[in-house]
Amino acid sequence: MKPVLYGAFLLTLVPMQATVLHHLSLGGVRPDLVLVSVCLIGFLRGELQGFLSGLLLGFAQDLLSAGDLWLNLVAKSGVGLLSGLVGHQVAHVTTGVVLAGLFIISCCSGLLFLLLTQTGDWAGAALAVRSVLLPQAVFDALVGAGAYWALEERVRNRWALAE
């Protein structure tokens, strides 16, 4: 079941990110669906699944991006692992917690990306933080929290029906 699910993510999320999603961009910045998905998987299903899904989706994202082939692979698998570790420390997962968690993790991922790719142009890096990193973190947090809220409602309704 899990390989099928991750395969479906690979075949829909990454191509969607590269094609239709730019219609949702604000100021040229789009939410990173791969980051949001990997973060939610790590948060809800644990470190190992977060790490493995990040590895797969990050690599696919690398193939459709101009950066080096390992950049997103490392960043997204790290995000999956980190969100799994964070998820273990939280007793009550709520939409608010997901919102805050995703914002922080998206910022961390962006900073890591900047550190790996910057070549000493600190003015450019500061501009990238203002114009890409922070807006994307806000976008990611909102999309992820929305997805979690919808997922939680669905699970809750199913459990209520079962009872």
Next chain:
Amino acid sequence: MWMAIFRSTYGTRRLAIVLFALLLSVLFLLPSQIQMLLHYVGGPVGQVLGMPLAVFSAVERGLTELWDGYIALQHVREENKALWKEIEELKEQNSQLREAAAATQRLAALLEFKQKAAPQTLAAQVIGRDATNWYRAVLLNKGEADGVRPEMGVITPAGVVGRVVKTTNSSSVVLLITDPNNAVPGLIQRTRDEGIVEGTAEGGARLKYIPLLSTVRAGDRVVTSGLTGGFPRGLMIGVVTSIEKEEGALFQSAEILPEVDVSKLEEVLVITAPYGDADANVEGLLPSRSIAKGTP
């Protein structure tokens, strides 16, 4: 709270941390081998991704065309499109004529021959944008199977778009001229001063390393110099909008307004051979090796 039961145990946490550490160590210790392995694995994965990418792109294109056509009235839009195409072709013609006029003043037989040789191109469709927010790049529907290779130049009839940086079997990634990681050798058409055109963080372009004595001014046209990269000489890059000359600096730089609006790309041309078959012709003009061997 509802999801808490799905969380992993301590053992899987340790395994995930070990695997991540292993991934980082392998990447740092064997970077070139890992790049090769990833490139090898990327082939089939890219092929798998190609199909949904084409489907999403077709759906997006269809919906966009339907929407645009409905809102802007079909015939007006078509007319406008045809006029824009004509303007782009005329701009390119104009640029080529200016370049040809400048070139005739500095006749150099073999070099001139190369400049006039038409590049071989391959038409491709833009099917997407970079999958992250960190690069200004577009995806094309042509890849290695069609003869596209990294470092090839990409243009429209109006001018330079960017260069290919990554390819899979069925698609390729083009880093746009406005990306700060891109660098294309450029030439100021009027003064013949050379420099490097780089993208800026704001989404424009800048011609760097212009000699201090250059008389460059706003309005000057910048074209490809053809010295390196996948572009022939004389393709339009943009127009100089302002000059920056810092006190004590060795060079000056100029802000450029790119000729191609990279936010509205639909079809492009990939330059597969910058000077057409000029190299073959030049070789044909020279005596063959067997004859040369016989001469003293």
